[in-house]
Amino acid sequence: MKKGRIFSxxxxxxxxxxxxxxxxxxxxxxxxxxYECFYxxxxxxALTTGYEDTSMLRQNVREVVMDYVAAGVDPERSTVFxxxxxxxxxxxxxxxxxxxxxxxxxxxxxxKEQLQQLSGRDITTYGxxxxxxxxxxxxxxxxxxxxxxxxxxxxxLELAREIARRFNYLYGTVxxxxxxxxxxxxxxxxxxxxxxxxxxxxxxxxxxxxxxxxTAVQSMITDPARIRKTDPGHPEVCTVFGYYKAFAPExxxxxxxxxxxxxxxxxxxxxxxxxxxxxYLTPVWERRRxxxxxxxxxxxxxxxxxxxxxxxxxxxxxxxxxAMKI
Ligand code: SF4
Numbered sequence: 001m002k003k004g005r006i007f008s009x010x011x012x013x014x015x016x017x018x019x020x021x022x023x024x025x026x027x028x029x030x031x032x033x034x035y036e037c038f039y040x041x042x043x044x045x046a047l048t049t050g051y052e053d054t055s056m057l058r059q060n061v062r063e064v065v066m067d068y069v070a071a072g073v074d075p076e077r078s079t080v081f082x083x084x085x086x087x088x089x090x091x092x093x094x095x096x097x098x099x100x101x102x103x104x105x106x107x108x109x110x111x112k113e114q115l116q117q118l119s120g121r122d123i124t125t126y127g128x129x130x131x132x133x134x135x136x137x138x139x140x141x142x143x144x145x146x147x148x149x150x151x152x153x154x155x156x157l158e159l160a161r162e163i164a165r166r167f168n169y170l171y172g173t174v175x176x177x178x179x180x181x182x183x184x185x186x187x188x189x190x191x192x193x194x195x196x197x198x199x200x201x202x203x204x205x206x207x208x209x210x211x212x213x214x215t216a217v218q219s220m221i222t223d224p225a226r227i228r229k230t231d232p233g234h235p236e237v238c239t240v241f242g243y244y245k246a247f248a249p250e251x252x253x254x255x256x257x258x259x260x261x262x263x264x265x266x267x268x269x270x271x272x273x274x275x276x277x278x279x280y281l282t283p284v285w286e287r288r289r290x291x292x293x294x295x296x297x298x299x300x301x302x303x304x305x306x307x308x309x310x311x312x313x314x315x316x317x318x319x320x321x322x323a324m325k326i
Contacts, residue, residue: 002034002035002036003034003035003145003146004035004036004144004145004146005035005036005037005038005142005143005144005145005146006031006035006036006037006038006144006145006146006147006148006181007038007039007040007138007139007141007142007144007147007178008024008028008037008038008039008040008147008148008149009039009040009041009042009045009083009138010024010041010042010064011041011042011043011045011046012041012042012043012046012057012060012061012063012064013046013050013060013198014056014060014063014198015060015063015064015067015205015206015207016063016064016067016071016205016206017196017198017203017204017205017206018188018196018203018204018205018206018243018277019187019188019190019196019203020067020206021067021071021206021284022185022188022246022247023150023183023185023187023188024148024150024183025067025068025071025072025073026071026072026185027148027181027183027185028068028071028073028078028148029071029072029073029074031148031181032073032074032077032078035146037073037077037078037079038078038079038081038142038144038309038312039068039073039078039079039080039081040080040081040082040083040138040309041061041064041065041068041080041081041082041083042083042138043057043061043082043083043084044083044084044089044090044134045083045131045134045135046060047127048123048125048127048128048131048134049114049121049123049128051125051127052121061082062295062298063207065080065082065291065298065301065302066207066288066291066292066298067206067207067288068080069287069288069291069301070206070207070284070285070287070288070291071206071284072284072287075301075304075305079305079308079309079312080301080302080305081302081305081306081308081309082302082305082306083138085302085305085306085309085310086141086306086309086310086313088141088310088313088314088316088317089134089137089138089141089313090137091317092137092140092141092313092316092317092320093130093133093134093137095320095324095326096133096136096137096140096163096167097130097133099163099166099167099170100130100133100136100163100166102129104132104159104162105129105130105132105133105159106129108132108155108156108159109155110152110155110156111128111129111131114128132156132159132160133163135156135159135160136159136160136163136164139157139160139178140160140163140164140167140175140178140316141312141313141316141317142309142312142313142316143174143175143176143316144176144178145176145178145179146178146179146180146181147160147178147179147180147181148180148181148182148183149180149181149182149183150182150183150187151182154180157178157180160178161177161178164176164177164178165177167323171323171324172323174316174319174320174323185246186242186245186246187242188242188243188246189239189242190202190203190239191203191204191216191217191219191220191221191239192219192220192221192239193220193221193239204216204217204277206281206284206288207285207288208281210278213274213277213278213281214271214274214278217240217243217270217271217273217274217277218267218270218271218274220239220240220243220270221238221239222238222239222240222266222269222270223235223237223238223259223266224237225237226266229262229265229266230262231262232259232260232261232262233259233260233262233266234259234260235255235256235259235260238259240266240269240270240273241255241256241259243273243276243277244273244276247273247276247277247280248276248280251276255269
């Protein structure tokens, strides 16, 4: 007996990285046991900030699906699909946009933040402002009971709940108010100690080679106050230590003591971390390789996922049209 239904998705802006893996995908994999899961690659969302150059969009969708499956998302147990294959998302987005106040969207904290962060691009568009409405449509099309989110996405989920409440008040109850399932994994920083982001060039991709993992780990920023091996370290300010906590929590306690007591040098500490990450990723790489060498299997996952997602979303939309007398 499943506890409910989940929807989540990622934008296909390129290959996924270890932050995506530990911050979201590892959680998605666990949730498959207890929930009916819908995991989308949300390609329309990628257009909200990257509409000018779509040359890599299709390939990026494939890369993200390979990363999902490599991480352990099982297309036999979960519905893995491309958002644009299910046109019901677009119809629901349109209908929900009719009842969404502009003030709700303009007040969304991520809206102003992103306008500043992406100041080099023209994203003062209708589509970008309405991004949270599309997100609400994604979730509500499946009448998802829960959504796994990071803390930074809570305002978007609250907006989806607000839109569901307004719809139910105006037309009768069709949607449940989706609840958050908060990811409890510590946030992984980029190799330079800043927020992990493709635009900073500080990520480690899931699809990296072992040598790329070693090179990236060796370049990580450590405790700046630790100059000699004999200096006691402060693991709480060290990027490397954050990775130990995520990938090998039992080993993290050992490293913490060794670092504080100056019993290990940073080079050795990093070398061992690279081994830990490579061990963790070895089965992930094997699953990815299977799909890389069999494009037909990937097409099959997307086709089956789209058919399953469409049937559920179509049933919701039939009720929505009925409720709205359309
Ligand atoms: S020993 Fe390890 S945890 Fe301590 S500062 Fe060096 S890299 Fe960081």
